[in-house]
Amino acid sequence: MSTTRIPLVDLKAQYHGIQDEIDSAIRRVLENTNFILGKEVADFERDFAAYCGVKNAVGVASGTAALMLALDVAGVGPGDEVITTPLTFFATAEAISRLGARPVFADIDPRTFDIEPELVEEACTPRTKAIVPVHLYGMPAEMGALSDIAMRRGLWLIEDAAQAHGAFYRDERAGSMGDMAAFSFYPGKNLGAYGDGGAVTTNDDGLANVLRQIRNHGRKEKYVHEMIGFGERLDAIQAAVLSVKLRHLDDWVLRRRKLAARYRELLKDAGVGFQDEMVHIRSSYHLFVIRVPERDRVLRMLHDRGIGAGVHYPVPLHLQPAYRHLGYKPGDFPEAERAAAEVLSLPIYPEMTDEQQDRVVEALLEALAEVRNE
Ligand SMILES: *Cc1c(COP(=O)(O)O)cnc(C)c1O
Numbered sequence: 001m002s003t004t005r006i007p008l009v010d011l012k013a014q015y016h017g018i019q020d021e022i023d024s025a026i027r028r029v030l031e032n033t034n035f036i037l038g039k040e041v042a043d044f045e046r047d048f049a050a051y052c053g054v055k056n057a058v059g060v061a062s063g064t065a066a067l068m069l070a071l072d073v074a075g076v077g078p079g080d081e082v083i084t085t086p087l088t089f090f091a092t093a094e095a096i097s098r099l100g101a102r103p104v105f106a107d108i109d110p111r112t113f114d115i116e117p118e119l120v121e122e123a124c125t126p127r128t129k130a131i132v133p134v135h136l137y138g139m140p141a142e143m144g145a146l147s148d149i150a151m152r153r154g155l156w157l158i159e160d161a162a163q164a165h166g167a168f169y170r171d172e173r174a175g176s177m178g179d180m181a182a183f184s185f186y187p188g189k190n191l192g193a194y195g196d197g198g199a200v201t202t203n204d205d206g207l208a209n210v211l212r213q214i215r216n217h218g219r220k221e222k223y224v225h226e227m228i229g230f231g232e233r234l235d236a237i238q239a240a241v242l243s244v245k246l247r248h249l250d251d252w253v254l255r256r257r258k259l260a261a262r263y264r265e266l267l268k269d270a271g272v273g274f275q276d277e278m279v280h281i282r283s284s285y286h287l288f289v290i291r292v293p294e295r296d297r298v299l300r301m302l303h304d305r306g307i308g309a310g311v312h313y314p315v316p317l318h319l320q321p322a323y324r325h326l327g328y329k330p331g332d333f334p335e336a337e338r339a340a341a342e343v344l345s346l347p348i349y350p351e352m353t354d355e356q357q358d359r360v361v362e363a364l365l366e367a368l369a370e371v372r373n374e
Contacts, residue, residue, distance in 0.1 A: 054175065058215065059198075060199060061232040063182055066184065074156040081128045083131045114142065115146075137288075138285045139164075139275055162184035162198075179202065193241055275289055312345050316333060316340045
């Protein structure tokens with residue numbers, strides 16, 4: 001049995017699988033020297049929009065920029081509240097705060113780890129302007145109920161789809177259900193660039209036009225600035241790389257789903273908790289997350305055995321030092337706090353072999369036996 005390390009994600013293996021396609025795409029951009037926006041970006045935007053089943057995709061500099069621009073176009077600003085989940089990457093709330101609005105958290109459903117619609121309803125006030133559900137680990141949030149709330153109350157619904165490229169809610173792709181959706185192409189995401197990148201998707205042509213302008217300094221023509229924008233463009237090398245990878249995305253998501261099913265089978269008697277799979281939802285398995293007892297010890301033991309496990313996320317956002325001023329305290333969101341203490345992300349990536357997965361499972365079972373025998 002091999003004893004090499006098993007990483008959380010293996011971008012080198014992915015590159016080696018598609019090296020010729022990637023190298024020639026990058027060389028094409030180097031030769032045509034059209035490095036910012038241009039045809040490469042427009043081509044990728046068209047293909048990514050088609051993939052998501054939406055009319056428009058607007059390429060931007062990162063997932064964080066995608067969130068910020070979407071919220072900005074929705075008119076979110078000082079005095080507004082935006083409801084989101086406390087169990088997510090910091091950028092989800094950071095974008096809200098950066099626009100001068102207040103993130104208001106609503107606890108998760110412990111079965112899916114995604115925001116609980118009933119608690120979203122309870123968190124609404126007259127100042128609520130938008131809801132930002134996160135499709136955590138690739139598992140779409142309960143968009144039916146969330147759309148109802150948004151519609152009834154006249155709120156914007158903006159998906160944080162940064163982890164959910166290729167996931168489905170019923171027969172709709174993640175990124176096609178809200179007024180807008182934010183995607184990240186951070187290298188480790190299911191569709192990852194070789195640097196930073198992101199996109200906003202929307203079926204609204206008017207919003208898409210404004211997004212295209214504000215990502216590029218509010219420009220209409222080169223020296224005519226019609227509004228105050230941002231410098232948050234997607235660059236052509238990243239777009240060329242993403243166009244190549246997009247052709248493989250469905251195969252990669254399928255392999256992730258196979259690995260996830262195999263983890264569930266191999267760990268069914270291990271006494272660990274899973275992210276529940278609802279019949280109407282198909283996760284893209286950006287991450288495969290379980291709940292374990294004594295998580296930090298299990299994590300250390302896995303690292304000692306060469307397994308690159310991770311934690312997403314150890315500190316819920318309402319308890320982050322940067323959000324002290326919001327006045328939240330431990331116990332405010334018990335399910336998110338419990339999850340933060342228990343979750344463990346196991347390695348999952350399309351190039352992972354069954355044999356590598358067996359080694360992860362074996363190491364995990366050993367670690368669990370050790371923490372239980374004391
Ligand atoms: C990765 C991520 C982001 C931020 O994306 P960047 O491209 O790193 O700026 C936002 N939200 C979630 C849920 C993420 O996983």
